Amino acid sequence: MSKSRTIYDKIWDDHLVNTNDDGTSLIYIDRHLVHEVTSPQAFEGLRMTKRKVRCPEKTLAVVDHNVPTTDRKNGIEDEESRIQVEALEKNCKEFGVEYFNELDIRQGIVHVVGPEQGFTLPGTTIMCGDSHTSTHGAFGALAMGIGTSEVEHILATQTLIQRKAKNFRVNVGGTAPDGVTAKDIILSIIGEIGAGGGTGSVIEYTGKAISDLSMEGRMTVCNMSIEGGARAGLIGPDEKTFSYIKDRPRSPKGDDFDRAVDYWNALNSDKDAYFDRDVYLDAAALPPVVTWGTSPEDVVSINGEVPDPEGIDDEIRKETKKSALEYMDLKPGTKIKDIELDVIFIGSCTNGRIEDLREVAKVVEGHHVNENLNAMIVPGSGLVKEQAINEGLDKIFMAAGFEWREPGCSMCLAMNPDKLLPGQRCASTSNRNFEGRQGFRGRTHLVSPAMAAAAAIAGRFVDVRDFVK
Amino acid sequence: MEKFKNITAVAAPLPEVNVDTDKIIPKQYLKTIERTGLGKGLFSELRYNDDGTENEDFVLNKSQYRNAKILVAGDNFGCGSSREHAPWALLDYGIKVVISTSFADIFYNNCFKNGMLPIVLDETEVSLLMEETERGSNATLTVDLESQEITTSDGNKINFKIDKFLKHCLLNGLDDIALTLEKNSEIRSYEDKIKSQRPWV
Numbered sequence: 100m101s102k103s104r105t106i107y108d109k110i111w112d113d114h115l116v117n118t119n120d121d122g123t124s125l126i127y128i129d130r131h132l133v134h135e136v137t138s139p140q141a142f143e144g145l146r147m148t149k150r151k152v153r154c155p156e157k158t159l160a161v162v163d164h165n166v167p168t169t170d171r172k173n174g175i176e177d178e179e180s181r182i183q184v185e186a187l188e189k190n191c192k193e194f195g196v197e198y199f200n201e202l203d204i205r206q207g208i209v210h211v212v213g214p215e216q217g218f219t220l221p222g223t224t225i226m227c228g229d230s231h232t233s234t235h236g237a238f239g240a241l242a243m244g245i246g247t248s249e250v251e252h253i254l255a256t257q258t259l260i261q262r263k264a265k266n267f268r269v270n271v272g273g274t275a276p277d278g279v280t281a282k283d284i285i286l287s288i289i290g291e292i293g294a295g296g297g298t299g300s301v302i303e304y305t306g307k308a309i310s311d312l313s314m315e316g317r318m319t320v321c322n323m324s325i326e327g328g329a330r331a332g333l334i335g336p337d338e339k340t341f342s343y344i345k346d347r348p349r350s351p352k353g354d355d356f357d358r359a360v361d362y363w364n365a366l367n368s369d370k371d372a373y374f375d376r377d378v379y380l381d382a383a384a385l386p387p388v389v390t391w392g393t394s395p396e397d398v399v400s401i402n403g404e405v406p407d408p409e410g411i412d413d414e415i416r417k418e419t420k421k422s423a424l425e426y427m428d429l430k431p432g433t434k435i436k437d438i439e440l441d442v443i444f445i446g447s448c449t450n451g452r453i454e455d456l457r458e459v460a461k462v463v464e465g466h467h468v469n470e471n472l473n474a475m476i477v478p479g480s481g482l483v484k485e486q487a488i489n490e491g492l493d494k495i496f497m498a499a500g501f502e503w504r505e506p507g508c509s510m511c512l513a514m515n516p517d518k519l520l521p522g523q524r525c526a527s528t529s530n531r532n533f534e535g536r537q538g539f540r541g542r543t544h545l546v547s548p549a550m551a552a553a554a555a556i557a558g559r560f561v562d563v564r565d566f567v568k
Numbered sequence: 569m570e571k572f573k574n575i576t577a578v579a580a581p582l583p584e585v586n587v588d589t590d591k592i593i594p595k596q597y598l599k600t601i602e603r604t605g606l607g608k609g610l611f612s613e614l615r616y617n618d619d620g621t622e623n624e625d626f627v628l629n630k631s632q633y634r635n636a637k638i639l640v641a642g643d644n645f646g647c648g649s650s651r652e653h654a655p656w657a658l659l660d661y662g663i664k665v666v667i668s669t670s671f672a673d674i675f676y677n678n679c680f681k682n683g684m685l686p687i688v689l690d691e692t693e694v695s696l697l698m699e700e701t702e703r704g705s706n707a708t709l710t711v712d713l714e715s716q717e718i719t720t721s722d723g724n725k726i727n728f729k730i731d732k733f734l735k736h737c738l739l740n741g742l743d744d745i746a747l748t749l750e751k752n753s754e755i756r757s758y759e760d761k762i763k764s765q766r767p768w769v
Contacts, residue, residue, distance in 0.1 A: 116758045117751060121733045125751060127758055129769050137651065139601035150745070165599070179599035186601050223769060230650040230674060244674055246652035247603075248681035256748045258755060262731070264673075294586050295644030295670055328647060330673050351768030359768045394586045415642040419585045512649075514595045533590040533648060535613045 103369035105266045106335050107301045110241040110366065114224050116258055125258050129223035130240075132209045133160040133196065133250070135187040136514070137228030141251035142190040153257045155195040159218055162187055163208045164514045166201045168477050168504035175201075180515065194254070207480020207506040210234040210448035214318065215482055217347025221336040221363040226253055231448045231530065233324040236333030237317035238340055239366055241301070243331045264330045265375040267300035271308040273383035278564035280458070281316030282450060282528070282547035284308060284380075285323040286388045290398030292378060297329030300376065303368060304334050308382030314343040315454035322449045323530050326395040335367040387563055389435050390532050390545040392423035397532070399435060401550065401562045407431035426534055427542050428522075435560050438544070442525040443474035443555040444537070445501075445548055447511035450528035451479025453486045455548040460492045462552035462563065468500035469558030475502040475517070477509040501555070513538045526554040570683045571741035575664055576710040577637035580627050581701040587641055588648035589675060593657040606653055607660030628661075632704030638665045638711065640697045645686075646675025655682045665711050667718075669694050680734045683741065685713060687728045697726070713739060 104112070116125040131154075138160070145151070152158060165180035175181040184201070191198035199206040205216065210231050213219040221239035226232060228250040235242035249259060269288055289296075302324050304317075312320065317334050324332025341360055344350045351359045386400040397420070399406065408420035408431070424431070429438070445451075445459055456478065468474045476496050478484040484506055487493055496503050510517040511529035519525055519541025528551050532543040546554065553566040597609035614626045622629045628636065639658075645668040646654060655678045658666070666679070667687045679686045689697070700707050700720050710719040713735065718726045737744060748755075762769060 117754050119733070121736075122731075123733045125748060125754070127755070127762070136598050140603050140652075143601070148745070177599075183599050183601060220769070222766075228650060228652075230648065232650075244650040246650055246655075246674060246678035246681060248652060248678065252745050252748065255745050256755065257759075258748055260733075260744055260748065293644075294647055295672070298644070298670055298673060325648075325674075328644065328672060355768040359766075362766065394588075396586075415583045416585050418583065419642065422584075512590075512595050514598065531588075531590070531648060533588045535594055536590050539594075539613060 103372045105303060105368040105372040105374065106239060106333060106366050107241065107266055107303065108372070110222055110224065111263060113222070123260050123262055126224060126261050128226050128253050128257055128259060129157060130218055130225040131158045131253050132213055132225065132227035132232070133158060134164060134209045134227070134229060135162050135183045136164045137247050138190065138250055139183065139186045140247050141254055142194065144251040145194070145254055150255045152194040152196060152254045157257065158196045158254070159213070159216070160187060160191050160196050161199040161206055161209050161212050162201050164508045164512065166507040167515050168507050168509050168517055171201050171505060177516070204481035204485060207483065208448045208451060208508055210322065211451060211479035211483060214238065214343070215347070215480060217344055217350030220344065220350065220359070221340060222366050226259065230325045231322050233329070233332045234318050234322040234448055236321035236324065236331050237314060238344070239333055239336035239363065241331055241333065244325060265300040266373065267297060267302045267329065267376045268374040269302050269304050269378045269380070271304065271306040271380045271382050273308055273381045274311065275308050275382040275385060278387055278549065279382070279385050280547040280549060281312050281319040283385055283388050284382060285320045286390065286395065286398045286545060287385050288380060289323065289327045289395050290388070291380065292327050294326065294394045294396040295328040297324065297327040300329050302327070302329045302332040304332060309334060310337065313454055314339055315452040318452065319449055323395065326530055336363045387547060387550050389550070389560055391427065391429060391435070392420060393426055393532055393534050394423070395530065395532060395545060397423065401435055401560060403435055405429045405431050405433040405435070436562070437559065438524070439559045440526050440554055441472050441523040442519060443472060443551050444510045444525055444527040444529065445475065445551050446477030446479065446509055447529035448479065448508070449530040450548045451477060451483065453483050455528065456483070456487050456492050458548045459552040460495045462549055462566065463499040463501070463556060464495050466499055466556045468555050471558050472555065473502070474500065474555040475504060475510065477504045478506045480506045510537050512536060526551045526560065569681070569741045569743060572683050572685055572713055572738040574710065574712045574714070575637055576708050578633060578635050578705050579638035579640050579697065579701045579707070579709045580633040580636035581698050582627060582639055582641040583698060585642040586644045586647050589646055589651050589654040590648055592646070592654040593651065597657070598651060598653055603656050604660060606657035607662070610657040610661045637662050638667065638709055639663055640694065640701050641666060641668045643669045645671050647672040650674045652678045652681070655679045655684050659684055667694065667697060680738060683738060685711065685738060687711070687718070689726065689728060693726050
């Protein structure tokens with residue numbers, strides 16, 4: 100093909116099994132990640148139709164949403180959670196799928212585990228019954244969240260029926276100031292394009308501020324692509340990508356690795372490739388940000404104040420934002436720095452990786468968590484936890500008064516016992532501030548790990564840049 | 569999958585943007601290993617008071633909307649989590665059609681896997697239908713998938729667009745796994761090609 104193509108175009112072309120007259124295509128799926136919440140009905144569907152898992156070796160299962168983050172040697176107390184976890188274990192055994200249980204050191208949040216194991220590779224198609232599958236796009240993979248019917252479709256056929264999405268480029272130029280992290284970049288992007296801004300598109304993130312990011316930072320950015328409505332988000336692979344992948348348990352070895360690198364290098368978008376839409380952000384102008392409402396698009400500078408929805412023209416949008424303020428118990432004009440907090444949650448597939456924990460340790464070392472709040476750190480996987488312990492970060496966290504937990508999704512979506520109580524206000528490094536997300540009537544403000552750490556010490560939001568000085 | 573049949577039913581208004589799937593079906597209902605029985609959890613944090621009684625102010629609890637089978641909602645309906653429990657809950661409750669200016673991609677896709685019809689209309693058309701729903705049980709809408717037409721109780725007609733393949737699957741209640749398995753030889757030859765071209769995958 101001689102036409103200039105984006106990385107999405109190239110991955111798409113290389114995975115086409117066939118295209119129908121009606122414009123739908125059958126695309127091949129290289130990697131399928133499975134967790135306990137969105138898979139039981141899919142396995143049940145296979146049983147009912149007497150179908151098999153077509154490629155068990157391209158499938159990896161891990162338990163993450165339901166597991167308690169306290170000592171789990173005695174099993175899971177909540178009966179429904181236990182049944183769901185046991186169902187996954189049983190299904191994996193029956194269908195021959197590799198499974199990491201809650202006592203396995205490799206267990207963790209599915210989107211932390213995939214990259215860690217070298218299961219996530221550039222140029223592959225990666226699907227999972229989980230919207231944050233977009234995380235894997237950080238490696239230059241086409242990674243999408245799907246529903247349970249499509250989980251079953253992949254298990255049975257290793258393919259998906261899709262229509263091609265649009266190409267949307269988000270170029271983040273300049274150098275992000277100290278204290279402005281990957282989380283602030285992606286929240287600012289969502290603030291700019293809106294929660295539905297990326298609908299029907301695959302976003303490619305480009306620009307100096309993106310290539311400056313570590314792989315962990317890139318995963319944070321791609322993770323929240325879905326919060327901007329995008330079908331997927333991805334970043335062209337480079338040397339950082341390749342050195343992250345090298346020598347992982349499931350990554351290619353020897354000659355295969357060298358051949359793969361040649362292929363991966365050629366995946367990057369051609370210079371004059373066509374994008375349906377372009378957005379530019381200057382990283383140098385970005386502040387650390389906080390969300391004030393109940394949609395990830397409700398983004399404001401740490402030095403700003405709660406906005407007044409009265410100025411919104413669209414009646415439905417205005418009423419939605421007014422009811423968000425009511426839910427959050429906030430008044431327009433309140434300074435963000437005057438908002439006091441009850442809970443700090445550090446973790447999730449957005450910010451539960453080793454680099455996130457290092458940033459937290461840097462801020463909290465030698466300080467103590469404010470006496471008016473509870474603060475919890477939940478590593479993204481058993482291997483992240485082990486690494487943090489090897490670096491002595493656990494001692495810093497515990498000396499500062501943080502709870503140091505076992506890996507899992509935890510209070511990002513509160514399916515396990517980690518929940519906000521009604522009315523509690525939380526600074527969270529997770530990805531969604533939806534009503535009730537972290538617990539019934541709980542109130543969530545999304546922030547970076549550094550900002551959450553500073554807030555834990557101060558008891559309210561502070562600008563981490565002032566705090567570190 | 570059941571075939572989609574044309575319906576004439578009461579439509580309930582949900583004038584809100586970004587109605588997320590956490591709101592449609594909160595997390596505590598995701599612990600099921602079944603597809604059925606999720607209707608009780610639909611919008612549960614809005615539908616019920618703290619003591620478990622019904623919240624009279626919530627639209628689906630108002631007598632004129634109790635039999636609603638159609639929802640008319642604000643922009644970006646179904647955003648957030650990929651949980652197919654969202655369409656399962658809507659369907660189990662009795663909602664077969666959702667009308668909005670836009671839907672989140674995963675939710676939109678999930679609807680079609682379950683015989684549910686999400687309809688995208690422009691802003692003017694959605695506001696018109698939103699007004700129509702204010703008339704409560706006096707105002708029913710008829711949704712005809714074959715002719716891609718919505719008819720209000722006064723006889724006004726609005727046409728809607730829909731992907732040909734998705735329409736075909738809905739009208740015929742097709743199981744797309746069976747359709748794909750018919751292409752098994754093409755899948756196999758793709759796999760053979762990849763083994764030599766990208767052996768590391």
